[in-house]
Amino acid sequence: MSIPRPRKIVLLVALVATLVLLCCGGSVTALLVGGLTDEGSDKLTASGGCGKAGPIDPDTKLPRIRPYGAEQIRNAAVIINVGADLKMPPRAWVIAVATAMQESRLNNLGNLGARNDHDSLGLFQQRPSSGWGTPQQVQDPVYSSTKFYKKLKTIPGWEKMPLTRAAQRVQISAYPDAYAKHEPIATQIVNTLADGAANAVGSSVAMVCASAGQIAASGWTLPTGAVVGSGFRTASRPNHQGVDLIAGKQTPIMAAASGIVSMVKCDEDRRGRRTCNVDGYPGKGGCGWMVEIQHAGNVMTRYCHMVTRPFVREGQEVAAGELIGRVGSSGNSSGPHLHFEVHLNNDRSSAGAIDPVQFMREQGSPLGGPG
Structure with a gap:
């Protein structure tokens, strides 16, 4: 089978025990990314770019990414290559890989008899009876990936949709919320195989690293553009469970990723009062006006000390x-x-x-350096 070979993807083959990166503030930070194996032994790797180099070669020995085997990762490489050849931005690659993870566990499924969902076949479980192609065509990973991307491209605003909604608009699945849980590992696969492409601006084919106000292909963005003041569990504040992003009053706060708002409240202070419409003070206690959002992969983010009642409500779906x-x-x-x-x-x-600093760096949306 002929494999498309785009110009702007590279296979990351260096597996190392630790990788040190210079962050924007000039300090050296160890970045550890789990989930990779080489013949069953745990290794650590990290992408060093934003998808700026050459092609993936699916015929070489690709890194293992738990829980997927060599053939499954090869299929993921084909999906990414096809997306790049079609000039689809890297956010589309993450969506496509996550969709195939849900539909087939990245296996090119043939006719399984009663175990097939009707006549669903291939990486994306596409149905010939629904017009996706012949049985032979939809079992060709290049063909099935091409069909997926072309359908995705017809959906207005897919780039800003939560992954599970975009995938569902293509697949019309009986389980529309099932795709979301695959987003973190799909992001890792794209970053590992494509030189950090999930760190790039998700809606652009230019492969430029995402910056403040831009959403990375991983689906994450900065909650606000600001430097980090007090850090996570520092020696002086060992119980500080987040980071303080220093910004002026009324600076906009954005959802860091798509998800469901799970909490909106005025947090009680140490005296049991809910007095959030006035400025607080050290020792008062409580988060003030606060929001919590649940994201794909069972990740939750919390946002505290807002100036007025938040603009969202519990149960609301929000976009990155x-x-x-x-x-x-x-x-x-x-x-x-x-x-x-x-x-x-x-x-x-x-x-x-x-630590939010390390987590956001790994999502391609690094928080500001120490203030």
Whole structure:
């Protein structure tokens, strides 16, 4: 089978135990990305660019990315190559890989008899009876990937949609919310195979690293453009479960990724009061006006100290970059800033909190350097 070979993707083959990167502030930070194996032994790798180099060669020995095997990763490489050849931006590659993960676990499925969903076949479980092509065609990974991208391209505004909604508009699945859980690993696959392409601006074919106000192909963006003041669990503040992004009052706060708003409230202070419409002070306690959003992969983000009641409501679906509130100084605060937290496993307690600086760097949307 002939494999398309785009000009702007590179296979990342260097697996290393640690990778040190110079962040924007000039400090050296160890960046560790799990999930890769080489003949079953754990390795660590990281992408060093934004998809700026040459082609993936699916016929070489590709890195393993748990829980997928060599043939599955080869199929992911074909999906990415086809997207690049069709001049689809890297956000489309993430969507396509995640969709194939849900539909076939990146296996090119043939006729499985009663185990097939009707006459669904191939990487994307496309149905010949629904006009996707002949059985032979939809079992060709290049053909099926091409059909997926061409249908995606016809959907107005797909670039800004949550991944699960864009995928559903193409697939018309009986399980429309099933695609979201694959977004984090799909992002890792694209970054690993395509030299950090998920760090690039998601809607552009230029392969330029995403910056403030831009949404990366990973689906993440900065909650606000600001430098980092107080960091995560520092020696002076070991119980600080997030980072403080220093910005003036009324600075817009954006959803860092698409998701569902799980909490909107005026947080109580240490005296049990809900007094969020006034500036707080150190020692007052509480987050002031706050929002929590649940994202794909059981990730939760928290936004504190807003100046007024947030602009969103519980249960609302928000897109990456959508305005959710404005910077203020309510609650336990010494001045205007956004307190931003990232939690894993949808665990809103301190046990679920991780360093937002490292997490956002890995999503291609690095927070500002130390203030």
